Amino acid sequence: MTVSPLVWIVTIVVILALLAFDYFFHVRKAHIPxxxxxxxxSAAYVGVAVLFGLGVLVFGGGGPGGEYFAGYITEKALSVDNLFVFLIIMQSFRVPREDQQKVLLFGIAFALVARTGFIFLGAALINQFAWIFYLFGVILILTAGNMLKSDDEDDEADNIAVRAAKKLVHTTDHYDGDKLFTEVDGKRAMTPMLLVMIAIGATDILFALDSIPAIFGLTQDTFLVFTAVAFSLLGLRQLFFLIEGLLDRLIYLSYGLAAILAFIGVKLILHALHENNLPFINDGEHVPVIEVSTAVSLSVIIGVLVVTVAASLLSPAGRAQNAINGARRHATSYLDAEYTKDADERERIFAKLLEERDQIIALGPKYRAKVRREEELMALLERARDSHEQAVERGEAQPAGPSKILD
Structure with a gap:
């Protein structure tokens, strides 16, 4: 699709304006959305992305329009998977609830910059070396395999960039609002806020390594690749707070994403064979293979996502996993005095904890077995209950339901 420099400029300006609007009108003043x-x-940003896609359909035709929507849906799904890691990072760094929006917006902005760089690098490589499709295909298939592996014990927040920052700069143990640096005993020190941004920035680069090959497997049009990636990232902050309570429940999403990445990886390798010029494959001649159309790609992507999300939401195992992980996270947050200064937010957390407590009580033996370190979790819930009862006695909280955490 031929795109004029003016359209490029207008598109970039609009995307930057949306990011600036998000910051000045929603994130600049710390609050809990x-x-x-x-x-x-979240609906508004999805609407903007859909309207842009309809514009591509009208002015570019069905082919580019289908490629854009296939790329947007895939990138949006991969972005939701990224939210799992963002949740782990913010939980590990004990980011105050009021400041989580700013951390997420930074992550989105950094991801946009990092992925834009990878997009133009990928486009340049594709123009110069047709064999790069083989590499992209292998990367996606390997990534699909890695997504099927259990990573429950991984510490996503303890990456190389964070360890290097801690060694180079003196860091504090406590936040100072949303400041990146503060003073301790007259000396300048780095706050955990900067560390969490470094952690998210570093993981954004890793995410781009599978995100960009995936989108190039659906379209090689640089403009469509850039806009699909950009619009999939916009609104990700709002989506995090909207589906945060469902993240643990999407237990089959990683399987669906693995299937999609493997499918696109195979599609890339087939395309590479069709465009082959490597002398050790078919004597450098094109290999007559089936190429997957955009319509088929879009159907597979939507179908896999619908099945895996529906299976996750309807699965008893998903409900069990959601209750267990949610109870652990909410109890930890409730006991953390620095997590939030908003009394209503603390009440909301405790109410969610009670709801998850009841769900855990109702679990049968089959799903209770999914509780890792069960005694530790039960002790954590008891401490949260005791803390709430003390707050009620001081007049700082409203009485809740039955005081017993578990039978």
Whole structure:
């Protein structure tokens, strides 16, 4: 699709304006977004992406339009998977609830910059070396295999960039609002806020290594690749607060994403064979193979996502996993005095904890077995209950339901 420099400039300006709007009107003043606020703005950003796609359909035709939507849906699904890691990072660094929006927006902005660099690098490589499709295909198939591996014990927050930053700069143990640096005993020190941004920035680069080959497997049009990636990232902050409670429940999403990446990887290798010029494959001649159309790709991507998300939401195992992980996370947050200064937010956390407690009680033996370190979790829930009862006695909280955590 031929795109004029003016269209490029206008598109980039609009994307930057949306990021600036998000910062100045939603993130600059630290606050905890409501579910209604997150739903409205998440829908608004999806609407902008869909309207852009319709514009591509009208002015570019069905082919480019289908490629854009296939790329956007794939990148959006991969972005949701990235939210799992963002949740782990923010939980590991004990990011105050009010400041999580700013961390997420930084992650989105950094991801956009990093992926834009990879997009133009990938486009340059594709133009110069047709065999790069073989490499992209292998990367996606290997990534699909890695997504099927259990990584429960991984510490996503303890990456090389964070360890290097801790060694180079003196760091504090506590936050100072949303400041990146503060003073301790008259000396300048780095706060955990900067560390968490470094952690998210480093993981964003890793995410781009499978994100960009995936989108190039659906379209080689640089403009469509850039816009699909950009619009999939916009609204990711709002989506995090909207579906945060469902993240643990999407237990089959990684399987669906693995299937999609493997499918695109095979599609890339087939395309590479069709365009082959490597002398040791078919004497450097093109290999007559079937190429997967955009319509088929879009159907496979949507179909796999619908099946895996529906299976996750309807699965008893998903409900069990969601209750167990949610109870552990909410109890830890409730006991953390620095997590939030908002009394209503603390009440919301405890109410969720009670709801998850009841769900855990109702679990049968089959799903109770999924509770890792069960005694530790039960002790954590008891401490949260005791802390809430003390807050009620001081007049700082409202009485809850039954005081017993577990039978």
């Amino acid at each position: 409501t579910l209604r606020e997150s739903a409205i703005w």
